[in-house]
Amino acid sequence: MNSKLRESSRRLEDAVCDITVLAGEGKVLPLKKGQILRLIDVCGNQSGDVQIYNAHDRSERYSAPNTITAQANTMIELGTVIRSNDGRAMLTVIADTCGEHDTLGSGCSAEGNVVRYTGKTRYMHSCRDTFVRALIDYGMDKRDQTCNLNFFTKVILDDSGRLEFADGISGPGKYIEMRVEMDILFLLSDCAQLNNPCNDYNPTPIRMAVFDA
Ligand SMILES: [Zn+2]
Numbered sequence: 001m002n003s004k005l006r007e008s009s010r011r012l013e014d015a016v017c018d019i020t021v022l023a024g025e026g027k028v029l030p031l032k033k034g035q036i037l038r039l040i041d042v043c044g045n046q047s048g049d050v051q052i053y054n055a056h057d058r059s060e061r062y063s064a065p066n067t068i069t070a071q072a073n074t075m076i077e078l079g080t081v082i083r084s085n086d087g088r089a090m091l092t093v094i095a096d097t098c099g100e101h102d103t104l105g106s107g108c109s110a111e112g113n114v115v116r117y118t119g120k121t122r123y124m125h126s127c128r129d130t131f132v133r134a135l136i137d138y139g140m141d142k143r144d145q146t147c148n149l150n151f152f153t154k155v156i157l158d159d160s161g162r163l164e165f166a167d168g169i170s171g172p173g174k175y176i177e178m179r180v181e182m183d184i185l186f187l188l189s190d191c192a193q194l195n196n197p198c199n200d201y202n203p204t205p206i207r208m209a210v211f212d213a
Pocket residue numbers: 049107108126127128191192193
């Protein structure tokens with residue numbers, strides 16, 4: 001097995017919470033420090049867009065720049081510490097059968113759809129809208145939008161600094177497992193974008209399983 005890949009010894013039947021999120025839907029999952037979260041790409045090549053907040057101080061949230069700078073690597077992979085805007089650890093990747101997950105492509109939005117794919121896509125799915133809808137129940141709104149991660153998505157950064165969505169390296173049943181380093185709100189938007197290959201043009205469910213320490 002590739003040194004970036006590691007399987008987990010945990011059994012799904014031991015999960016204390018097991019949720020399947022359908023493409024186009026969003027879900028906020030409150031997680032406690034010490035718990036383990038497994039994200040499963042049920043059918044393969046699905047993009048899981050994620051924002052993360054400190055459960056007790058929501059002004060502390062996932063930071064792509066701090067995560068990338070601390071590890072000098074733009075990809076989330078085995079061993080990555082996902083960091084907040086205060087530089088603190090939020091999650092640590094402890095198992096991964098996919099290999100690479102994107103920090104740069106951001107979430108799809110109405111504005112991004114128009115710029116990337118012309119005006120006729122303005123009213124198609126956007127993860128940014130899904131994020132806002134899901135955050136309302138937690139007293140947050142558009143102003144709480146921040147960086148997001150794209151699990152199971154590959155975005156190529158070339159030498160000139162250009163980004164390109166690539167065909168995924170994920171597959172049916174591949175997963176990433178992370179240890180929760182502080183109490184967090186983990187917000188997943190299961191992306192239903194149809195205009196780039198992030199979902200292999202076939203949006204499918206993502207399963208979230210939680211294990212106690
Ligand atoms: Zn999206």
